[in-house]
Amino acid sequence: MPMAQALLAEFDHEMATTRKMLERFPDDKAEWRPHDTCMTLGRLAGHVSELAGWVVPTINQDQLVLDPNYKPSVVKSSSEAVKQFDENVRVSRAAIAGATDEALMKPWSLVAAGKTVLTLPKAAVLRSFVMNHMIHHRGQLAAFYRIAGVPIPSIYGPSKDEQIF
Numbered sequence: 001m002p003m004a005q006a007l008l009a010e011f012d013h014e015m016a017t018t019r020k021m022l023e024r025f026p027d028d029k030a031e032w033r034p035h036d037t038c039m040t041l042g043r044l045a046g047h048v049s050e051l052a053g054w055v056v057p058t059i060n061q062d063q064l065v066l067d068p069n070y071k072p073s074v075v076k077s078s079s080e081a082v083k084q085f086d087e088n089v090r091v092s093r094a095a096i097a098g099a100t101d102e103a104l105m106k107p108w109s110l111v112a113a114g115k116t117v118l119t120l121p122k123a124a125v126l127r128s129f130v131m132n133h134m135i136h137h138r139g140q141l142a143a144f145y146r147i148a149g150v151p152i153p154s155i156y157g158p159s160k161d162e163q164i165f
Contacts, residue, residue, distance in 0.1 A: 003104045003123050004096050011096060014131055015052060015089045018138050020153040022049060022085050024145065025078040034147045041148070044141050045081045046073030051134040053088030058125050059095045063109040096126070 022045060026032075030042035039047070050073040057064060075081040104123040109116050120128070142152050151161035158164050 003101045004099045007096050007104075007123065007126055008093065010127070010131065011055075011093065014135060015085075015093075017153075017155055018048060018052070018134060019082065019085060019089075021138055021141055021145075021155075022081040023078055024150055024153060025075070025081050026145075026148065026150050027077045029148055029150070030074075030076045032144075032148055034144055038144070039140075040074070041141075041144055042074045042076055043072060044137060044144060046075040046084070048134055048137050048141055049073060049075065049081045049085035049088065051088075051130060051137065052085055052092055054130045054133075055092030055126060056095045058108060058122055058130060059099050059103065061108070062106065063111055066110070066112040 025041065025045050031040050033040045038044075073084065075084065099122075104126075105121045107119050108122045108125045109119040110129065111117065118129075138155075142155065145152055152159040154162045154164040
């Protein structure tokens with residue numbers, strides 16, 4: 001089985017789950033945060049939706065140099081979060097589908113302040129730096145939703161708010 005095929009199965013599953021979370025984004029709480037040290041819901045949901053797009057530069061580039069002028073995505077509504085997410089998923093899925101095993105095994109590096117932070121095969125970057133990173137922040141979003149009184153969809157099993165079996 002080509003690596004892209006295996007990655008797509010995981011990608012599709014995680015993106016469907018993540019989309020359910022973004023659909024629940026409370027439009028009236030975009031500026032809410034549980035603590036001053038936390039991202040707002042709008043920033044956190046924006047980050048989750050933009051992470052889906054990090055597949056394309058991972059596959060198309062051999063490194064990512066962190067830009068100190070980077071402007072993070074901040075969403076103000078569920079429709080904005082889902083629209084951004086869906087577009088990122090569309091282009092990312094196509095990039096994975098078109099990637100060869102050889103391309104996915106090429107090394108990729110993250111560079112910050114002129115120093116290489118990590119170097120991994122692109123397939124590992126897709127799983128860790130992209131998908132697992134998004135899953136981590138999706139978990140934060142679920143915790144924030146719970147504190148803010150927003151119903152949580154099922155993720156890997158039933159939630160208090162959504163019994164799937």
